[in-house]
Amino acid sequence: MTDFILTTAQMRRADAYTINEKGVTSETLMTRAGVALAREAAKAAGVLGVKNITVVCGTGNNGGDGFVCARVLEKLGFEVEIYALPGELSADCAREKNRYKGRYSQDIRGAIVVECIFGTGLTRKVTGDAAAVIYKINASGAFVISADIPSGLNGDNGLIEGVAVRADVTVAVAELKFGCFLNDGLDLCGKIVKADIGIALPEDNYAKTNALGFDGYFPARKRNSHKGTYGTAALVVGSEKYLGAAALAVGAALKSGCGFVKLASDGEVKRVLAAKFPQVIYESEPDLSAESVAFGSGLGCNRSTYEKLRFILENYGGKLVVDADGLNAAAKYGKQIFKNKKCQTVITPHVKEFSRLTGASVEEINGDPVRFARAFADEYGVTVLLKSASSVICGAGGTFLNVRGTTALAKGGSGDMLAGYLCGTLARGLGAYEGAVCAAQTLGLAAEIASDEKTDYCATAADIMKNLHFSVKKFIKIT
Secondary structure: OEEEEEOHHHHHHHHHHHHHOOOOOHHHHHHHHHHHHHHHHHHHHHHHOOOEEEEEEOOOHHHHHHHHHHHHHHHOOOEEEEEEOOOOOOHHHHHHHHHOOOEEOOOOOOOEEEEEOOOOOOOOOOOHHHHHHHHHHHHOOOEEEEEOOOOOEOOOOOOEOOOOOOOOEEEEEOOEEHHHOOOOHHHHOOEEEEEOOOOOOOOOOOEEEEOOOOOOOOOOOOOOOOHHHHOEEEEEOOOOOOHHHHHHHHHHHHOOOOOEEEEEOOHHHHHHHHHHOOOOEEEOOOOOOOOEEEEOOOOOOOHHHHHHHHHHHHHOOOEEEEOOHHHHHHHHHOHHHHHOOOOEEEEOOEHHHHHHHHOOOHHHHHHOHHHHHHHHHHHHOOEEEEEOOOEEEEEOOEEEEEOOOOHHHOOOOHHHHHHHHHHHHHHOOOOHHHHHHHHHHHHHHHHHHHHHHHHHHHOOHHHHHHOHHHHHHHHHHHO
16 A cells, blocks of 8 residues: 655645645544554553553644643553643643643653654754753653654654654654655654544645555566567676676666666676676677666766767667766766657666756755755656665656665665666566666565665675565565
């Protein structure tokens, strides 16, 4: 099942739409949110075998959710205290505080802490009393449940606004938020649980994510088929200095399910790889009749690389993946070549490469990666797969956030594998956007499997490659 991911502005519009157009009161929504928080707290208490819970309430509507949560937990028989931050309360928060008749505390004493300090709309640095209580929460040793997003985390980009709560569980109220998955979000949110409280969505262009792929990634293969049925992936990668880039890209392409893999590279690259991959077809020039071409990994950033890329863009009619030195050459000699193309094109930059390509700083891109990726995709008519802790994929099919993967991918060679696997995925029939989503998720899940076996520290690119078939089997099982 696909989940939506909303910006804070989209969430505000959805709240207003539900209240004003659907007739669901803010009181009802707050009650449902508080009940969802209490449910998660009670579940954690049962696992931990504890009864004492502290609910930390801010002054806005998140604080109101906390007061509801505390009342529900009291009715369930838990020992509850509220730590209430000072300040002027929102109307909904004031109403729920008046209904709460239980105990207050100025200490964090509960074995479980439900923190409801800020919502997703935080855009300023956390200071004063709020910062002090966040430090207390993080130092308490308690099991921490955050309402909607860990307080102190920016809801749109996942950056820490000075200080932020480190949660064990985050209850995403209504829909998932970008801040839970971008930048620091994955490190601070813990397990993310989505709580449906009946919010209606007024739009249909939300970004998407999901746990295990879209239907159609790996369709059933007919027995009455042959090599030509599944397409040809032609790779233009590697050089004498970067033999490994070619080996990883080719190895991943061979596991993608395409019918043929061809490699156009230096003579030394072909000589070395021929013994390792005898099933590959080795050529001097790229086969531009192939269904897909991957270009860039290990070629070197120079004028020759740029001119080869220009020629392919202007003359090739299939599906093209541009990675690494292809992107660096375009950034150095002129990215306008992406506007004069015949082919469907996917670019796969990491943030530093995307910075070179766009002229924006790394800090600017990290502050709003979806906007930058979407803008480049729209201006140049390409699919952008912006690689980071969570990869942002923008193309004609929409916007997707791939949250699969581990830090085992934060090692040399991961991008080469992705380029090769994506090239093979496109060759067997997927479109540019769908293929990018499929390849990112499949490789990410393979990394999770490898890390589970060998840890993030020890899992290598080769280990991830060896687990691609387990990843594909999981996708096949659900489609």
